Amino acid sequence: MDIATRVYNHKWKIDPIIRSLIDTDFYKLLMCQSVFRNKPETEVTFSLINRTTSVPLARLIDEGELREQLDHIRSLSLSRGESTWLRGNTFYGKRQMFRSDFMEWFENLRLPAYHLERIGDQYELTFEGKWHEVMLWEISALAVLMELRSRAVLNDMGRFELQVLYARAMTRVWEKIERLRDIDGLSIADFGTRRRHGFLWQDWCVQAMREGLGSKFTGTSNCLIAMRREVEAIGTNAHELPMVYSALAADDAALARAPYDVLSDWHEEHDGNLRIILPDTYGTQGFLDHAPDWLAGWTGIRIDSGDPAAGAEVAIKWWQERGEDPLQKRVIFSDGLDVDKIAELHHQFAGRTKISFGWGTLLTNDFRGLVPADALAPFSLVCKAVSANGRPTVKLSDNPEKAMGPADEIARYKRVFEVGAQDRQEVIV
Template sequence: MNVNFAERAHNHNWKLDPIVRSLLDTDFYKLLMLQFIWKNYPETPVTSEVHNRTVKVRLAERVGAAPLVEQLEHVRGLRFRRSELVWLAGNTFYGTRSIFQPAFLEWLEHDFRLSDYTVSEEDGQLVLRFSGLWTEVTMWEVYALAIVSELKTRAALAELSELELDVLYARAKTRLWDKIELLRTCGVQLSISDFGTRRRHSFLWQEYCVQAMRLSLNRGSGPDRFAGTSNTALAYKHDLEAIGTNAHELPMALAALASAGSDDELRASQYRVLELWGQSYGGALLIMLPDTFGSTQFLNGAPEWTADWTGQRMDSKDPHLAGDEYIAWLESRGRDPRQKRLIASDGLDVEDIIELHRYFEGRIRFSAGWGTLLTNDFRGCHPRGEDTLEPLSLVCKLTSAGGRPAVKLSDNLHKATGPAEEIARYRRVFGSAATEGAEVVV
């Protein structure tokens, strides 16, 4: 863990210092989703787009198109290594060995490719779009977000002297340690994972944070409080649990494909995703993500068998309200919430994690996915007092599937995406009101 961040940052002067060095440097859920897409929708065309919700930061000026293209082209030239595929084939994930089918791994080795893309500039922002088969587009999400985020980091670091860089990282390490010390005050039932790949400060800093969490929280007897990391490359390298299930991309795509049909077909698409997912995965991977088109309507209309799933991840709703709603729903279906998993992951910081852990303790098996504010919290650390290292709210969302617009309503009005007329139709079909949620920070 003895990494000289200041020296490494100061010496970014070779022709290309790749940000993504392995195709495993992605969130684990992307590989699970890729296998799902490969199995069920191998010929479906889609488009997706990177969007910077922190509009005050003009990325075209901070980062520039040329360095971005250089990094993207490097990723397009990567291939899964044989040792990585052997690990995917033989490792146990979520208590299940051989979760990835041999035919899928063979396809990864010989036929997997990333789609074409376009990079342009508009109103000071970079416009990055991906188009192609869904199997070619889906993996771009995490690679692209991590690249844009770290390019912004490198641009800010390039303005600092080696001494200033040393001060910066000393402050960031102190901040990280203070957060970990707070987590250590929680009981042994705390369960927390790293979800910070997409908007990280850098790969090296994410690796440092993951190692610090494991060394500090998993000491002594009892269960590990640091459960693992969503970053598959770090799980592979450091023998950690790879954490992740699925994301909004799946119900958005299936709804878009169903949107040409009746309103009933569109409404039913959110449960069709779960049916297909359950045919591929089971056990701890049966985690619902109900907020794509509104959590309340999802639970109200959910088939009885969904109550037998392992748990739910909350994303865009106040986690206290979302958790209470899920617990009440389980009880109404005759299920014991204490046997279920509840995952929070939206913009959490250490105080939120501790408070939510105590709020749900004894009521449901709560766990936290700690993202941007674990792996990219340099607020107040800049030696000149500038804000150039503060994290961005970067997202990469599906914009179409099968030639139809893709829509996300969310429980938070600020997170809705898609054409206005399609959003209006979806709100009518799903019965989801536009709720003014919290401002999106990360």
């Protein structure tokens, strides 16, 4: 495929940014099924947050074009082939991962309305409604904003300039893959949907990883690409679940239990490699210190904020203290990774625990230095649940730069979850 020509010729109606309701991350569908079962009446508001305020999205992206893309997403529904794949494929060694009642609902879903408003140089984009309906906007909204920004930067480039740009970007990705080839025992997946340069580029990166790394490449978080390219769909759960469960808590005691209530519900639905703990929503150390004993039997832990090496050391120590063998457990690194950090972490923890990597933005959106003023550099854009049943959500993270929520609620959560001093780290993506 000649990506440069497609980019040069693209029109939204023949080349929409979101092509399918399963052009989303696998974990999103797993969580959606869990919410559909356990919290079907919960009302949630999601909001787009541009952490990199130096990127003026509302000046770069035409509001009319943004609305066209969002309206197109609302017209999508599952195709017969997509439904068949979800109903009949084997995921994580399990057939019929998605229950019939959930699939019947999903097959009839159209995404609910959105609210879009320009505030200065940024867009305010929100989604309100039943949790299991509005949550499916998150990945699509992020992908649309990221790709429209890419298109805005590329819009004035000629055909040959685009060809050179993509040739350089392809060379960069391939050189990274060649370096990863030399890591014995590597296990790495594409986690780059939400902040990708574009769908076509993510698809190309997945094919390059598959050819260049062979069995070391374990799959992609993107369901549509996994289906079309016949690779594994990868993903478990995210911060959204404990954030909403916690917002619903009636008092401080219920708040302290909420992150474990989430995993108790998950425990009933999934086993094996889907039992991965994401402990950093309100601080990893405190979460593990107060975790029930049954959680130590889970398969692994995902490290998604703070110092990744320190987080892995905390996990290994926690397993050892509870009589678990770290060599039988898995640590998944997924925060701001690139080749040097992947190689460093693999060298540090190989032989101490099983290691996997979820490689995101710096796989699917590394155009740093390739255009004037570095106008295609990746930036930190998120779409988070900001309230549940009218109550604000909070995220503390292991990196206070990623914290979100009202100041008084952040203070309360820090008290309840006994979060002390934290080291600030630059948020790359």
